[in-house]
Amino acid sequence: MRGRHNDPYKRVGSREHIPAYDKGENPVRLLNNKPSWRRSLRHVLVASLSSFLFGYHxxxxxxxxxxxxxxLGFSGNTIAEGLVVSTCLGGAFVGSLFSGYIADGVGRRRGFQLCALPMIIGATMSATTKNLWGMLLGRIFVGTGMGLGPPVAALYVAEVSPPSVRGAFGSLTQIAxxxxxxxxxxxxxxxxxxxxxWRVCFWISAIPAAILALSMEFCAESPYWLFKRGRGAEAEAEFEKLLGGIHVKPAMAELSKSDRGDDSDTVKVSELLYGRxxxxxxxxxxxxxxxxxxxINAVFYFSSTVFKSFGVPSDLANTCVGICNLLGSVIAMILMDKLGRKILLLGSFSGMAVSMGLQAIAASSFASGSGAMHLSVGGMLLFVLMFSLGAGPVPSLLLSEILPGRIRAKAMAICLIVHWLINFFVGLFFLRLLEQIGAKVLYTIxxxxxxxxxxFVKKNVVETKGKSLQEIEIALLPQEAN
Structure with missing residues (x-):
């Protein structure tokens, strides 16, 4: 790559790392002192605005x-209602499809700004439309930004966070x-x-989108992206903003360990789908x-409808759903770097299975009246709580950690395409399936x-807590090569 030959932080053997530090630095002090999380926190908080917008829409x-x-004149048409919900997910599929190329091409900061732009346009269109088609078009624009935001946020947060708090910072996006x-x-x-x-609800969303676009001008760019582009001096300057001057040399030396001189632009889709x-x-x-x-998203999209069938006021029900989601996300943030990613995933999916069992029982002939209501409402709230403990925040964080730097952005985009495709069909057909096969069968599925x-998690997921991105990459690549 151009500029790589003059890079003072070329790849060196592991025994050469300590001498690579400035002679004035104390190696023991460098190894024992962890970078402060305070420097990178404000950058992560700004990036989390994209996640806030994702949740809002x-x-x-x-x-x-x-x-x-x-x-808009389509009351009672469940397909039209499903389209209003899921059309933005179709747009998100498109945004996710190009997210890797955008994140690698223009950088993480510009990626956030390109995420905010269609959200502003789409929110304006939705707020001013006079018919269903205008609403759907606005939702497509919003969805494009929604599809671009999560992968860029996952990449950015993983790449600007110190390893000791990367899990907690990754959970901040789920909290947002x-x-x-x-x-x-x-x-x-x-x-x-x-x-x-309802038009006001769409207008309001343009405000955090504008704040995201403007604030990113003052945030650090990902040092990993800069280094990958051959801009070592700029990467060093960004590390100083994020970690402090004393940690710049070790960070650059660590970064060079996993660099193999490959230009991310040469990554082919076939290599990702069929290669190592x-x-x-x-x-x-x-x-x-x-x-x-x-x-999970059937719960978020249609919780008002489900609770209404049991006579529970939708505002009360949705408030409880929101509180459970937030509570679980806060607990996950606290535990992420203590228990690890795999434990949280196992506990989360297990609890969600139990919760769906409760809801299936509530929908069966074994429960009736107030008993069915309590089982259904309690099961749904427990489901949201358990989801937010692991299944919600962990996948994006884990993927940004285990994917090698050379392919990270494009591979993340491929994984999120799967996310959005399934999300789209769940949002589109949930109400129809609820009518056709009933709640008991649907919740059992x-x-x-x-x-x-x-x-699957027990067999395939590896633990990444406390490790640098370079350590994870070096550990995984030899296994992939076999």
Whole structure:
């Protein structure tokens, strides 16, 4: 790559790393002192705005869908209602498809800004439309930004966070998603009482999108991306912003260990799908598939409808859903770097299977009246709590850790394409399946996927807590080469 030959941080053997530090530095001090998380926190918080927007647009149609359908003239048409929910997921598929090329081509910071732009355009179109087609077009634009945001956020947070807190910082994006969902639910509560309030709900979303685009001008670029582009001096400057001057030399030396002189632009899709990286991409895609086949987004999209069938006020139900989601995400942030990713995934999917079992029982003849209501509502809230403990925050974080730097952005995009495809069909057909096969069978299917996910995680997922991205890459690549 151009500029690589003059790079002072060319790849060296592991025994040469300590001498590579400045002679004025104390190696023992460098090894014992962990970089402060405070320097990188503000950059992660700005990046988390993309996750907030992701959650907001997932939940914005929950409380407002009834008002939207009445105002735009498609009330009672379940396919049209499903399209309003899931069209943005089709747009997200498109955004995810190009996310790897954008993140690698223009960088992580510009990727966030390109994520914010269609969200602003789409929110404006949705807020001002007079018919169903205008709403769907606006949702497609919003979805494009939603598809671009999560992979860029996962890459960026993993690449700017110190290893000791990377799990916690990765969980911040899930917390931001929860806050976005809760914000959408709370802002949507007046929609049934105030005519046209649903339009305000869409207008409001343009504000955090604009803040994201502007704030990224003042955030650090990913040193990993800069180094991969042959811009070693700029990467060093960004490491100083993120870690502090004392940790720059060790970070650059560590970064050089996994560099193999490959230009990410030469990565071919065939290499990702059939080459030595297939196994890790298969693991990531399957984790995202199980995440969606668990039925979680059916809960987020249609919780108002489900709770309403039991006579539970939708605003109360959705508030409880939001609180459980946020509580679980906070607990996950605390435990992520203590228990590790694999333990949280196993516990999460196991708890979700039990929760779906409770809901299946509630929908059967074994329960009736208040007993069925308590089982269903309790099972759904437990399901959301267990999801947010592991199945929600871990897959994106884990993939950004185990994917080699050379293919990280493009491989993440492939894994998220699977995510969005399944998400789209769950959102589109959930209500129809609920009508056709009933809640008991549908919840049993969701629970079965959760059980299969437990077996898959136990067999295939590796633990990554506390390790640098370079250590993980070096450990995994020899196995992939065999």
């Amino acid at each position: 997932l939940g914005v149609v929950n409380e407002t869908l009834e008002s939207i359908s009445l105002d 998603t929860c806050l976005g969902l809760m914000g959408a639910l709370f802002i949507g509560i007046p929609a049934k009482e105030i005519v046209g309030w 990286h297939f196994k890790v991409i298969f693991i990531g895609s399957t984790l995202f598939a199980f995440q969606q086949l668990s039925g 969701f629970g079965s996927f959760c059980l299969v996910a437990v077996l």
